Every structure is written in C-alpha cells, then in structure tokens.
Amino acid sequence: MSLPISCHNDQFGTLGQIDPSHLAEIVQQGYKSVINNRPDGEGGPDQPKNADIQAEAEKLGLHYAYLPVVSGAFTPDQVVEMARLLKTMPGPVLAFCRSGARSTNLYHLALQVG
Numbered sequence: 001m002s003l004p005i006s007c008h009n010d011q012f013g014t015l016g017q018i019d020p021s022h023l024a025e026i027v028q029q030g031y032k033s034v035i036n037n038r039p040d041g042e043g044g045p046d047q048p049k050n051a052d053i054q055a056e057a058e059k060l061g062l063h064y065a066y067l068p069v070v071s072g073a074f075t076p077d078q079v080v081e082m083a084r085l086l087k088t089m090p091g092p093v094l095a096f097c098r099s100g101a102r103s104t105n106l107y108h109l110a111l112q113v114g
Contacts, residue, residue: 005029006100011091012107014100019048020056026094027060033089035082037097037106039068063089071102074109082106083113 003025005013013031017038026034034057040050050066057064065085069078086093086107095103 003029005094006104008104008107011093012086013092013094014103014107015094015096016099017043017047018053018096020052023053023056023060023062027062031062031092031094033063033065033085033091033093035065035067035085035089035093035095035103037067037069037095037103039070043098065089067106069097069102069106071097074106079106079109080113083110086110 003015003018003022005015005026007013018026023034034053036050036053038047041047050068054064054066067078067081067085069075095107097103
C-alpha cells in the first residue's frame, strides 16, 4: 500500500506522521529530502522519535531537516527557515507532521517569503 502523500506540485509533498520503515517508499517515490515539522513527544511515547527517523533517512541517502512547529503557532523565524529549506534542499521535498496540515500551512506561508 502506498503512502497517502499529498503532492502540492512536482517539487513538494506532505504527509502525516511517518516512522523509519516508511522512508524506503518515500525514496522509491522519488523524494530527495524530508522535513520533520512535528515536535518530538507531541503524540506521546508511541510517536516515532526524530533521531530514529533521521538516522534511517540519512542511511537511505535522503537529506533531512528537523523543524518542529506547534500547530497554529508558527513563528516568523520558523516560516523563514522553512522557506530557506525549500530553496536549499534537493527536491522533491516531503514534509510531515501529525496529519500533514501543519506542514501544508507552513509551506504556504514559506512561499510568501521573498
């Protein structure tokens, strides 16, 4: 079964929470970079840890960034950092959070940064 990635365009997609085992499929789908927008521990002890996801991503050759944001409480610095990541990370880029909505909202805000 393939992951329910929302493709916003050919260079950016979003997804809900992933675990390290999902990364092989993300690579198969052609993504080169992953951005984690979900703070560690937000979903309790069963939420996969950022360090575990990052280690597997890097093992598979993905570029990886951890930019945790609180839903509905993005700071201007976080929006600027997301814009920077989108400009500098190899595409296509996949961003994820709990449901994908936060990453989508952050993406749209980042597009407005010069």
